[in-house]
């Protein structure tokens with residue numbers, strides 16, 4: 001009976017709970033709106049053809065720039081025991097294969113560059129200053145010093161990690177290198193990246209057997225510097241690999257950024273080799289690899305000299321052994337082995353020590369292995 | 372009781388005038404910081420840097436092992452602050468904040484003092500604001516106690532040599548000190564967000580221990596979820612996700628990306644859980 | 660239902676609009692509290708506490724006294740109805756009204772690790788209308804009035820039950836009040852303390868403060884109250900001045916005799932309703948009968964009457980009549 005008298009009071013109670021609900025919506029909307037605004041507002045720019053953009057890319061060089069780069073991979077790799085938890089923000093350079101990573105980059109001409117991979121409470125820096133190349137790890141408190149021979153040009157910065165491009169510029173360069181008659185180049189709606197308006201160049205393989213659906217490069221409208229690189233796998237709407245600036249400045253950074261003095265108490269290793277350092281790429285190479293096929297569906301065949309057994313040999317550490325053991329076993333007319341698949345590439349490790357890899361489905365790898 | 376000599380009270384005839392004053396807040400601060408249990412919590416927190424400093428002094432570890440910053444202590448005593456803050460951040464600090472914030476409303480409800488505060492009268496929103504301000508004060512006090520005791524014992528036992536930042540650059544003690552102070556303030560702000568969650572939980576129950584335990588469990592759960600890579604989509608929204616972002620303050624040049632995200636996240640948590648606490652408490656029956 | 664019917668007659672005064680209105684210290688209309696458990700703890704009560712009165716709020720355990728007081732003070736949200744205090748609508752005007760209201764709700768509650776004085780200082784600090792310059796004096800006076808000056812520095816944890824109760828009353832007296840709401844103020848007090856509280860209430864009432872005094876101790880109400888309201892299972896079954904209540908009480912006849920059964924038989928024959936016999940005494944409601952006629956009939960029937968007495972029932976009996984005699988609590 002007293003219930004009939006209550007609705008007004010119940011009404012205010014509902015209204016009261018509406019306040020935190022509203023606050024929650026606002027709290028979620030504020031950061032999202034920033035993202036939506038920057039993503040949806042397609043800036044109007046004078047039209048440029050794909051060919052012009054390609055030319056722009058090749059000629060684009062700035063005196064200096066700095067910024068924050070976020071790299072994100074969602075390669076659909078199997079949960080591998082050796083890969084560790086990437087999301088905890090490890091600052092180790094080998095952790096780039098999966099998850100999200102934040103880097104700060106400074107660039108002041110081809111002989112001055114610095115890249116800092118940010119970990120939560122650590123940092124790995126690669127600092128190039130003329131002929132001095134320093135690699136610093138705060139976790140290990142170690143520094144490697146390389147004295148480069150005179151005359152080596154810019155490629156050092158990305159030389160140490162050939163598989164994964166770490167800056168949009170490097171990524172775009174590699175994509176351009178792949179452009180052949182097998183490729184279709186077009187443009188998409190203009191984008192805003194790191195607060196700057198940019199053209200979007202779309203590079204897509206013609207061969208439908210490629211795992212790569214398309215590659216999109218956002219090119220800064222003023223400086224023609226690539227601001228974002230995204231690789232989309234066939235059948236996925238979110239990019240499998242993405243690297244782009246979240247914040248960028250085209251001011252030439254001060255010289256201080258490139259000066260590195262090992263702090264006291266640091267273990268310093270002097271590298272005597274005159275070539276670009278193989279810092280993290282410790283896998284010993286076998287015979288020269290051969291390439292089967294062309295363009296986007298090319299398959300690389302190589303040999304792995306000390307193939308760790310499935311039970312885990314010491315070659316490459318116990319982690320690699322465990323990691324390999326967790327891969328699914330496959331066999332066919334070409335023999336048998338283990339297969340690593342991801343949304344963007346596949347790798348076949350045969351029991352007789354061959355490595356077959358490509359941005360293709362496993363069937364093409366099997367065909368290549370059978371030759 | 373001197374009933375005989377109790378003269379007739381002066382009747383308050385006009386409406387009483389309300390003034391804005393910090394008396395209640397000061398009384399609340401005295402209550403929080405005068406309470407033996409809370410002082411014991413602060414003492415335990417202060418013990419962590421002392422323990423770390425003494426242990427390092429006695430054993431002088433060689434390298435890399437143990438929590439971040441530990442190996443740098445022998446270079447500069449100020450690193451005791453950072454090492455201690457890093458050690459207390461996952462558990463001790465959240466526990467301390469859970470104790471105080473969980474007690475905020477539930478403690479008064481449990482004692483029955485809540486009904487007397489409300490009949491004074493104290494408006495419920497004002498009570499929450501004062502309680503939360505005291506919780507925030509405790510969050511910063513707890514973090515600063517760890518930092519300051521760490522700096523003091525560190526400088527007492529170790530030299531004040533150059534401080535190596537995460538980027539490998541070395542800076543002097545003065546620069547390091549204020550960067551460490553910034554770290555402490557940042558962690559304090561993160562804890563204030565946990566305090567808001569704790570205070571909301573505290574309005575849900577009349578049992579302070581239940582509120583404290585739930586808040587602590589929430590803090591730990593958030594960190595567990597943050598460690599699961601499968602849940603990376605929700606990580607940025609987790610309470611504890613940005614706690615370690617104070618690392619950005621120790622880079623060269625200092626980066627504000629992480630801490631600004633962290634402060635934004637903390638502000639969002641404070642707003643949402645503050646509003647939740649208000650919605651819950653404003654209409655709640657106080658029948659303890 | 661007889662109780663409610665009777666309440667109607669007693670409460671007639673309170674429903675007379677000419678004599679109430681904004682002159683009442685407390686006035687509720689249809690105030691109802693239904694807890695989430697579904698229990699209706701207070702059911703449509705129309706409480707009227709005139710200004711300047713000492714209102715005894717009576718009721719057995721669980722009858723809804725404390726629940727009503729909580730609603731009055733805005734501690735719990737009423738399910739229905741409305742009420743005003745000191746002439747202002749509640750709970751809307753709570754910020755203006757409550758500083759003029761001193762309250763003791765369901766026993767004292769303080770921080771155990773603080774002294775009595777510090778506890779009072781905390782409550783005073785929370786009051787935005789209180790003057791910090793006079794705080795020390797006011798706290799001292801309040802402590803003195805409840806006889807706690809000597810124990811003021813002791814931790815509340817170390818207080819005895821009676822000392823705690825006294826501190827609770829002191830908290831209600833921190834400011835000059837227009838209205839005091841005291842829920843069982845003498846609970847746990849020694850006889851001396853009970854008498855002191857009574858004196859205190861009288862002196863406060865003398866000074867013009869309206870006092871609402873909840874109790875199940877009738878003697879308390881009997882001696883200090885000017886008005887009485889009786890709660891029973893969530894309903895206000897009776898309300899009015901203490902005289903109204905007394906007159907509403909039915910006179911009873913007591914017959915002391917060596918042959919109580921015969922006496923009871925005689926009374927029954929005459930039509931006196933339900934005479935009861937305990938320990939040599941026959942008690943019955945007098946009803947419309949003349950006491951003289953009854954005595955004559957008893958004597959004529961050879962009942963040896965040792966004592967024949969008619970009394971208007973004291974409040975105790977009225978209370979029991981209104982709320983039933985069972986030991987079990989209601990609710």
Ligand SMILES: Nc1ncnc2c1ncn2[C@@H]1O[C@H](COP(=O)(O)OP(=O)(O)OP(=O)(O)O)[C@@H](O)[C@H]1O
Nearest residue numbers: 658694696700719720721722723724725726727990
């Ligand atoms: N928070 C609550 N939730 C549910 N029921 C409650 C609550 N508080 C009180 N009640 C119920 O309401 C009824 C009235 O309780 P109340 O405390 O008002 O009685 P009272 O008259 O003050 O009794 P006493 O003389 O024992 O103090 C009781 O039946 C009680 O069980």
Ligand SMILES: [Mg+2]
Nearest residue numbers: 724725765842
């Ligand atoms: Mg009661």
